[in-house]
Amino acid sequence: MANFVPVSSPVFISTDSLHSILSHQTLINHFQSSLTKTSASIQSPIRQSYEVSPSSSLLLMPSWSSSPSFPYMGVKLVTHFPQNSATNLPGVQATYVLFSSSTGQPLASIDATELTLYRTSCVSGLASKYLARPDSRVLVMVGAGALAPHLIRAHLSAIPSLRKVVIWNRTAEKARTLVDRIQESNDGSFEGVSFESNACLDEIIGLGDIVSCATNSEIALVKGEKLKVGTHLDLVGSFKHSMKECDDEAIRRGRVFVDNEAAIVEAGELVGALQRGVIKKEDIVANLAELAAGDKVGRRNSEEITVFKSVGSAVVDILAAQLVYEIYTRVSE
Incomplete structure (x- = not known):
């Protein structure tokens, strides 16, 4: 401006x-x-x-x-x-x-x-423009808290081809309630997009072209072996060493990107994977500013799995x- x-x-x-x-x-x-x-x-x-x-x-x-x-x-x-x-x-x-x-x-x-809800979700939305397949159709939303509807809107804004959103939450009723709330909002921004909830996370992970996670989990929710080829995994929830939303296999299978360098020392998924030798620091491909500047390449083809970990920044x-x-x-x- x-x-x-x-x-x-x-x-x-x-x-x-x-x-x-x-x-x-x-x-x-x-x-x-x-x-x-x-x-x-x-x-x-x-x-x-x-x-x-x-x-x-x-x-x-x-x-x-x-x-x-x-x-x-x-x-x-x-x-x-x-x-x-x-x-x-x-x-x-x-x-x-x-x-x-x-x-x-x-x-x-x-x-x-x-x-913060707007800022966090839009960081993920911007990352998905570089890292998700442009023809992505299905978004799996892991978590149904305050951030989830913002992440859904941000990903739908960034990837207009999305046509289906499946929501999972540890408490299944919260996922159903979020689906109802979105459908009742009727503000025109979700036209042509269907919404549903599902209580079995392992069953729906493989459906997602984009899997977005916003939880406080300290156990791995997303199992890397369940991710299909070409998936973009968006990890938002963890900001401490004790927290993690995916397992080592998801990190191993994906090309890993971060919002900023703090993610490497704060986020449990990356800290643990680095300590266990699953990846090396130099395997972190780029941060968001480098992607936005065109200094680093995001998604290279339709088959690779991409992982974006954000922890927020000032x-x-x-x-x-x-x-x-x-x-x-x-x-x-």
Whole structure:
């Protein structure tokens, strides 16, 4: 986007506002065009993580730009309370605070619980444009939590040929409920796409042209031997060594890509596979910025299996916050 003049006082951008001004297609396009132009100028230290209790944590994710053409800095404050699912509260909640990097002026406070869902799913959507087969027809969604409907929308936006979505969740009722909710939304964005749930994961993994996972699992859910030739495996859930959504065989069979280098040291699937010698660090083909820039080749043919592991980064957070802030202030004028 062009150089932007900030408003005189900070604004609050709510969940409702996000839904009214942002689409998954818009954010995927923004990441695709902006990652290569701005990522080199954005500083993003390793996120700080603090254990609040044995099961909960606080994370701080700062970033700032050194370029006059991208005059922003910001920090995302995240809480991870997985036990909240028992009380129907989100397990991950967050706020993003955006500042001017030229004056230090506060610009906006954004509901980053929802922004993170958009940002995370659109990173996966952008990756699927490079790594999934362009004629993919079936998406298998592993997990039915808050991120699942966003991932479904992002993949459908990125790969228009998708015509069927099969949802699995450890609690089968949650998968059925998500199917019903999507079908009842009737907003036109799912036209021509069928939805169903299935309680047997091993039975449906082999159906997926794209298999997208968003769980907190600490046991391998996706067995590599079940993946069919040409599948794109999208791993979103794990961000600790103890967490993993697929087994070593899935990593061994696939060409592996990451959203950023932190995935290699944080994600249980990759950390474990590296420790056990299943792959070497040099086997990680590329990160998302390299794919978007065309510096590295994504999918090479229709037969290979591709694996994309994301753990999130402050770079895509600030890019998402920038887009939301600039659209919000423009439509509010």
